[in-house]
Amino acid sequence: MTLSRRHFLAAGSAIAAAGLTGCGSRSSLGGSHELSMWTWVGSVNDDLIGQAEKSIPGYDGMKLAMTRIGSNYKTKVLTALAGKSLVPDIVAINDDVATYFPNADQFHDLNELGAKDLEKDFLPWKWKWGVTPEGKMMAYPMDTGPTALFYRTDVFEKAGIDIDPAAVAELAPDWDTYIALGKKVKQAVPGSSITDNITSIYSYRMAQQPKRYMTEDGQYIGDQDHVREAFDLAVRVVKEGLSANAQNGSTDADAVVTNGKLVVFNAAVWWAQLGPKNAAPKTKGLWRVTAAPGGAGNRGGSFLAITKYCKNPEAAFAFISWLESAKNQAQAFLDPVLFPSTPASYTDPKLSAPDPFFGGQKIVDVFAESAKKYPGAYFSPYDSIIGTPISNELINVETAGKNPDQAWADAQHQIERELTRAGAI
């Protein structure tokens, strides 16, 4: 048994040809009757996904194959896109959807698949976030993250504050009065905080603004007054001793809720689950929510997109429009507390039922109000690389006592370097 030279050469040149011409298969992940989907843990309602895994409602012959990714989600999606093969058909995208816009050609235009007709069902600002500046509908709305003020009634009572939501809203309509309220609470119950850490104040203040870091025509405005104001506000809260100094991702982050340090917090709706319900189940019935000081806001909330590798875009669109219908979004509110982007859901009995954790309050009314009033700022593709240096410097102020002016200057310097490198300015 041996090979002739000719065969040997043929084998060699075949390898070379495969290597040099690069005619590889560009494919999507999963079998031909499967729509593969990636998302992170806790971003969908499991019952609905279970249904689609049997058969996609409204589209015969296709079923869903879902993968929940435990860590480094965005990295994995971007690496798969850069890898150009075995890319999932459908991916979930977080509220940094605009960072995907430079690569909008990687995704289908959902308007061409029929999204246009469904626009009226959704919150206008949420819908707009999924549309690129060129008018391509790249991402389909999932949930939103309207903000409101969470507070512990037992602690407020000790401080002699009227616990009625309307009264609290009236007492703290803006951040100044809110800080005053925080001081009062802290005086009555030492150790009380109004935020887990410095960056939360900054982020939630930014979440209320009608503009963020860049204008739609690509002008950098992250060094202007509206950002500086949020920055200074965050520093001020820390200086007043009202921050619990529990940095995100640390083991302390949950602990400040569990041990009752964080008793009043301007936060997004999903914090209800991640915060008190998970970390302090014993405080059931003690919490209320009311309109946030400083106005309506939104932080978080996600999207679904169909990649250009998708083996059956029609089926994929049938699936996502079914999953995000007003009725099904209402179900996702029950578990895992995803707030709908479809106003029709707000009157659904599943949402408007009294929540015993909040003492029987209909919390949906507060958040729906916030969601409808939110002004809808413009997110640029560079928002992540602008926001990170600012957060990092804020953390330096809180944890290392860095001079705030120096921190601001350093953050701006770093942003300038990053934007230059990215070719953005």
Place this chain on the structure above:
Amino acid sequence: MSVERIRTAVGHIVLMLGVLVSLFPFYWMVVMASNTTPDIFAYPPKLLIGSHLFENMGKVLDNVDFFGSMLLTLIASLGVTVLVLFFDSLAAFAFAKYEFPGRNFLFGLLLATFMIPAQLSLVPQFVTLAEFGWIGSLKALIIPGAANAFGIFWMRQYAKGAIPDELISAAKVDGAGFFRQYLTVGLPVLRPGLAFLGIFTFINVWNDYLWPLIVMTDPNRLTLQVALDQLNGIYGTDYSMVMAGALMSVIPLIGVFLIGARSFIADLAAGAMKF
């Protein structure tokens, strides 16, 4: 004489202490994998092997596709090993035993490639494989490593001394072509060298982490090392389960190693002496 004996005894004590340090982490892996997580977190910690090993292993199987990952890793490791053995020994045979124009130049070029660290081309390699459409598939793990400079260099050193010129001459007289000479003369003589290179390659591919971490993008098709890391990433607080996974990933490889350990170590040392 007694001084000599004491010295020997001291030598053995030193060596035994070293062996203890060398092997302790394995023992500790078993201890953790066979106790419950609360037992491990207790103070003072449990130092003896417990009785929950199979329970913990079961949890690993429930949470990750362990055997799927193991099969994938096995296929990749065997694939690379077979190709490396074939291509490297063939090239080494030609380099060691034949005169041909440009031979020294080509061999020098091969040695020069040692200088390039793999990480230099991590990014462009990924991009290249993406253009081929290989990302996420086994090809990305197997083909780029199918022949390597180290193996050719090592096999050439081995072949030079091991294959007598007379045997090749005799084969030529019989009218055998180059490839037949390789098969009938080269391969049989190179067999011990191939055993070393085979184990060496297999272990390296089996244990590789960075490259599969990057190219195996499908979360349902991970190599064992990456799957183990993911298990730790997601269930990091369940120490005993993670350790059971680590133990399960380590055992097969140590088995492979022990089969050929004796000559493998000798060959490795001999190879290093030739540099």
Place this chain on the structure above:
Amino acid sequence: MAVTSKTAPAAVTRPSTTSEKPPNKYKQALPQYAAVSPFFILFAVFGAFPVLFSIWISFHSWDGIGQMKWVALEQYNYLLSDPTFWKAIGNTLIIWVLSTVPMLLLALVIANALHNATRFRTFYRIAYFIPNVTSVVAVTLVFGSIFSNNFGLLNAFLESIGVGKIEWLTQPWGIKIAIATIVTWRWVGYNAIIYLAGLQAISADVYEAAKVDGASSRQTFWRITVPMLRPVILFTAVTSTIGGLQIFTESRVLFGDTDNIGGPGDAGLTIVSYLYQSAFIKNQFGYGAAIGWALFILIVLFSIINWRLIGGNDDERLTRRAARRVERRIAAQNAKREAADVR
């Protein structure tokens, strides 16, 4: 693959003396070219081309997906003034020193003991070598638990002897020591085996001569063993430098769950982990490529330093000189012995 063995006569290489009019020597060597070609083809596609391509990528801002944006030398400009990059270099060098120095010293000690031991030799060798074939991921998980701040075996031990807990995995030095320990543990045995081979290659006559000369065992070690081992030490130093500069898996497995791959305060961020983080977590392929070049330059630099320090250009000469010195002594001793015998 059952294929007939009919090879063209031209494929047979004959000694060039046999025919007066030799056929085309290149054509004649085709089988050999074919035999060595797989490596060169693979290298061209997956080695040489990517190296050139990485220069091109490093001149761009690129996320690996969309359009490449030409930024000329901006990535390198950023790199040189990037504190995180310099921190990564510092971390890598510290971890490298913390691991390589004890590793090579311990390996020498063990090799020496192994060389003198006459029993259990195979057992020792295998026991010392096993850490090296064990996967870094599994090993790091075990050591991660041993070094764990709250539940680690090491801290339990330190507490029981009254030293108290040390926050190994959050303090900058603790992190580096933990990583260096893992590296040391995995590579001591490997290096010891190689030194042992070096020791065994030194002829027994040399030691005999030294003994007769009345050299103490320490003198023998430093004056004879170490100089004779020079080439082997150079080999291990070069390989552990190259390996040390490429440390990645340990810190990634210890801290990789978050996007902050270097651990608290980036104290465990190595050059390769920064490369990985830049290219594959932040999707800055251009920057990742630039870091790759910085790594390459560092490796070349340190290989040269090693060469100078341990080997030098006169490496061979030194070894030969040591050998000659020893030979002379042996000759002298033999002469002495002969003289004694005569007497």
